[in-house]
Structure formats: C-alpha cells, structure tokens
Amino acid sequence: MAHYIKEIEGIGSTYASKLAEVGITTVEALREKGASPESIQELVQATEIDEARIIKWINMANLFQINGVGEEYSELLLAAGIESVEQLSNSVSELLYAKMVALNENKHLVRQTPGLSQVEDWINQSKAMQENPQQDLSNETEWSVEWSD
Structure with missing residues (x-):
C-alpha cells in the first residue's frame, strides 16, 4: 500500500507540489529518491527545499516501513x-x-x-x-x- 507524501508530518500542499514536480508523490518514492547523499543533493537542487528538511522527511519515510509507525x-x-x-x-x-x-x-x-x-x-x-x-x-x-x- 502506497502512502501519500502528505502523510509525512510537515509536508503540506506547497511542499507536496514541489516534490510532485520531480516525480515524488508517495512516501515510498521519497525513500527511493533519497537513498544516497547524491540523490538528496539532486532533490535539494530540483525542489529548492532545504537539505535538513528533506533529510528529516526521508528519515520519517524510512520509519514508515515499520508496521504501526x-x-x-x-x-x-x-x-x-x-x-x-x-x-x-x-x-x-x-x-x-x-x-x-x-x-x-x-x-x-x-x-x-x-x-x-x-x-x-x-x-x-x-x-x-x-x-x-x-x-x-x-x-x-x-x-x-x-x-x-
């Protein structure tokens, strides 16, 4: 089951739109696209969202893999x-x-x-x-x- 990106605390409509522009509409897609330091830098540049915020969201996306979190x-x-x-x-x-x-x-x-x-x-x-x-x-x-x- 895919989780929509807005399920992550702190991602509202504005950030969700910026992420959607680079093909990220689900928590799983964020996890995949943020799997390496290089890909995180690409996300920062493509979305103009600060790195610390993106890393926090990726960390939260990773924790979503745990059933019940x-x-x-x-x-x-x-x-x-x-x-x-x-x-x-x-x-x-x-x-x-x-x-x-x-x-x-x-x-x-x-x-x-x-x-x-x-x-x-x-x-x-x-x-x-x-x-x-x-x-x-x-x-x-x-x-x-x-x-x-």
Whole structure:
C-alpha cells in the first residue's frame, strides 16, 4: 500500500507540489529518491527545499516501513532521537518507551502514546529489516494498539 507524501508530518500542499514536480508523490518514492547523499543533493537542487528538511522527511519515510509507525509515531520517534530504522533496531525498548511517554506528556505529539509491547514490536521489526534491508514490513506484520496509562 502506497502512502501519500502528505502523510509525512510537515509536508503540506506547497511542499507536496514541489516534490510532485520531480516525480515524488508517495512516501515510498521519497525513500527511493533519497537513498544516497547524491540523490538528496539532486532533490535539494530540483525542489529548492532545504537539505535538513528533506533529510528529516526521508528519515520519517524510512520509519514508515515499520508496521504501526505511520505519520504521528514517526514524528514521536524522531523527537525521541530515533532518526533511522538502524537506530530503532539498536534501541532498548523500556528506555525508548519511557522517553516517548515523557516527550508526549510535555509536547503532546500524539493522541495516544504507544504501549511498551508496541515499541518492542517496532524494534523487532527494525531488527528484521536490518537483516533483510529490502523488506518493508508496513503491510506484513499484524499489530494491535496497546493502551497505556
């Protein structure tokens, strides 16, 4: 299932139009076109969008590969210092969960903080992706929302 580019936090109509002009209309296309430092520079030049913003969006697009992350949780993960699938795979679930809960209490980034078991699942998915980099788990793994206190 393709995710529209505007699902990424911070990409509104103006930026979506600039990205569409270079053939990027989905999160997956952004991930593909932003796969190397050279291609990122090409995007910066072609769209006139600053590099830091594009890199943030590419990082969020990469996190979208994890089933259950999506728009809101990718922003929360970035706020917690997780900028890549690799960083997520190296995270300690309890520490990441605690950090996300604290961040969300202060910044209200998501309506519902994910539960510890959901964070553990994301880490497990990211580890599987590190073992098989071509694997996109966003539609393959069953998951459920765990409500936390």
